[in-house]
Amino acid sequence: MNNNYQSMWKNLGLDLNAHDALLQVLGKGYQDIFLAQNNRPEGMSYFDFVMSEVHGLRIKELMDEKDQGRKIVGSYCVFVPEELVLAANATLVGLCSGADFVMEEVEKLLPRNTCALIKSSFGFKLGKVCPYLESADMIVGENTCDGKKKAYETLNTLVKNLYVMDLPQVKSEQGKSLLKAEYDRFKNAMEKLTGVSITAESLKQAIQIVNAKRSAIHRLSALRKANPVPISGLDALLANQVFFYDNPARFTESVNKICDELEKRIEEKQGVFPENTPRILLSGCPMAVPNWKLPWIIETSGAVIVGEESCVGERGTRNLTDESGQTMDEMMKSIVNRYFKVDCAIFSPNPDRLNHISEMVETYKADGVIHYSLQFCQPYLMESIPVETALENKNIPVLRIETDYSMEDVGQLKTRVEAFVEQLT
Numbered sequence: 239m240n241n242n243y244q245s246m247w248k249n250l251g252l253d254l255n256a257h258d259a260l261l262q263v264l265g266k267g268y269q270d271i272f273l274a275q276n277n278r279p280e281g282m283s284y285f286d287f288v289m290s291e292v293h294g295l296r297i298k299e300l301m302d303e304k305d306q307g308r309k310i311v312g313s314y315c316v317f318v319p320e321e322l323v324l325a326a327n328a329t330l331v332g333l334c335s336g337a338d339f340v341m342e343e344v345e346k347l348l349p350r351n352t353c354a355l356i357k358s359s360f361g362f363k364l365g366k367v368c369p370y371l372e373s374a375d376m377i378v379g380e381n382t383c384d385g386k387k388k389a390y391e392t393l394n395t396l397v398k399n400l401y402v403m404d405l406p407q408v409k410s411e412q413g414k415s416l417l418k419a420e421y422d423r424f425k426n427a428m429e430k431l432t433g434v435s436i437t438a439e440s441l442k443q444a445i446q447i448v449n450a451k452r453s454a455i456h457r458l459s460a461l462r463k464a465n466p467v468p469i470s471g472l473d474a475l476l477a478n479q480v481f482f483y484d485n486p487a488r489f490t491e492s493v494n495k496i497c498d499e500l501e502k503r504i505e506e507k508q509g510v511f512p513e514n515t516p517r518i519l520l521s522g523c524p525m526a527v528p529n530w531k532l533p534w535i536i537e538t539s540g541a542v543i544v545g546e547e548s549c550v551g552e553r554g555t556r557n558l559t560d561e562s563g564q565t566m567d568e569m570m571k572s573i574v575n576r577y578f579k580v581d582c583a584i585f586s587p588n589p590d591r592l593n594h595i596s597e598m599v600e601t602y603k604a605d606g607v608i609h610y611s612l613q614f615c616q617p618y619l620m621e622s623i624p625v626e627t628a629l630e631n632k633n634i635p636v637l638r639i640e641t642d643y644s645m646e647d648v649g650q651l652k653t654r655v656e657a658f659v660e661q662l663t
């Protein structure tokens with residue numbers, strides 16, 4: 239990565255040595271996992287570029303936006319409505335939390351048996367290695383699982399700009415009212431942060447921008463129904479990961495370009511893997527950058543991933559916000575309606591998720607489901623059992639995996655995944 243960025247990183251307060259080490263690991267991982275793939279669509283070169291500049295050019299762009307008075311908002315969850323951030327003339331970025339960092343320091347503040355995602359969010363802060371976190375004018379946490387909820391109390395002592403959003407856990411009218419009240423409060427917080435009043439016009443435009451980005455991802459997902467599959471699950475996951483921090487209009491354009499190419503590939507029956515390669519639906523916890531371990535294991539074990547039932551995937555992107563509203567009230571209602579459908583495992587009961595997994599199996603013609611939970615993640619671990627039962631009742635093969643961000647279990651996971659894939663052929 240360009241040495242010219244050193245002073246920018248230094249100004250952001252990063253630990254340059256630790257940050258260099260992180261970039262080296264990231265670069266090597268990317269090389270070994272993504273660039274080592276065969277038959278990639280040419281359009282993926284855009285994502286290769288984005289990844290090579292993930293801490294460089296994109297951060298420089300954010301710094302330029304900040305110089306022009308625009309605020310940056312960091313988020314850990316798909317419940318933070320990008321529409322309201324954009325409408326207040328701010329930029330939303332995902333805070334990835336996909337790798338272990340300074341774990342000894344983290345475990346002084348959090349119990350050892352905390353999920354890797356939460357630990358990682360602390361590691362990136364304590365290790366001073368995340369330019370997104372450091373450039374954010376506001377960091378939005380949310381009361382979802384108990385781990386996150388309590389961890390934010392401690393994170394609040396490490397950062398000065400944490401905003402905590404309360405979220406419902408029951409899909410009831412009261413739950414929806416809570417979400418509405420929280421989104422109203424968030425709208426006010428955005429206006430206060432930016433000094434910009436959200437108008438019906440700016441909100442409408444923001445809804446259209448975010449919907450366009452989601453529609454591009456929907457188009458990409460639909461192309462994965464083809465046999466042979468025109469894009470690997472790893473590359474599709476990467477597009478879903480970049481969704482969280484790229485400029486929305488540029489992202490939409492780039493994904494649509496890839497889709498044009500994929501349509502041609504489908505016509506020519508050109509796949510990344512041979513026709514009839516076993517097809518896997520991956521379901522479970524979000525997979526933040528650079529958590530590519532399991533998808534890489536699956537796609538080097540004779541299978542292809544055809545969909546992600548995940549917040550970094552279809553759970554996060556699947557519904558559009560209704561664009562027909564004209565008044566602020568109508569549009570706020572549409573936003574609440576859209577996000578209230580997100581079927582995170584923190585909801586109880588959560589039948590929509592079970593139905594959606596089965597639906598995805600059918601839509602993407604998956605031969606089996608791999609359910610992935612992070613160790614110590616109660617909501618997804620608990621829910622993996624009813625998911626397995628529901629799928630087995632429909633004779634859909636399921637493999638339940640519980641793992642973390644370390645590489646220690648790669649051999650063991652590979653053996654299990656290979657045996658599962660074998661059973662699908």
Ligand code: SF4
Nearest residue numbers: 314315316382549582
């Ligand atoms: S899994 Fe739940 S808590 Fe996590 S990002 Fe998704 S909606 Fe948010």
Ligand code: SF4
Nearest residue numbers: 353355383385523615
């Ligand atoms: S829902 Fe699970 S993976 Fe997400 S933060 Fe909570 S414990 Fe971690």
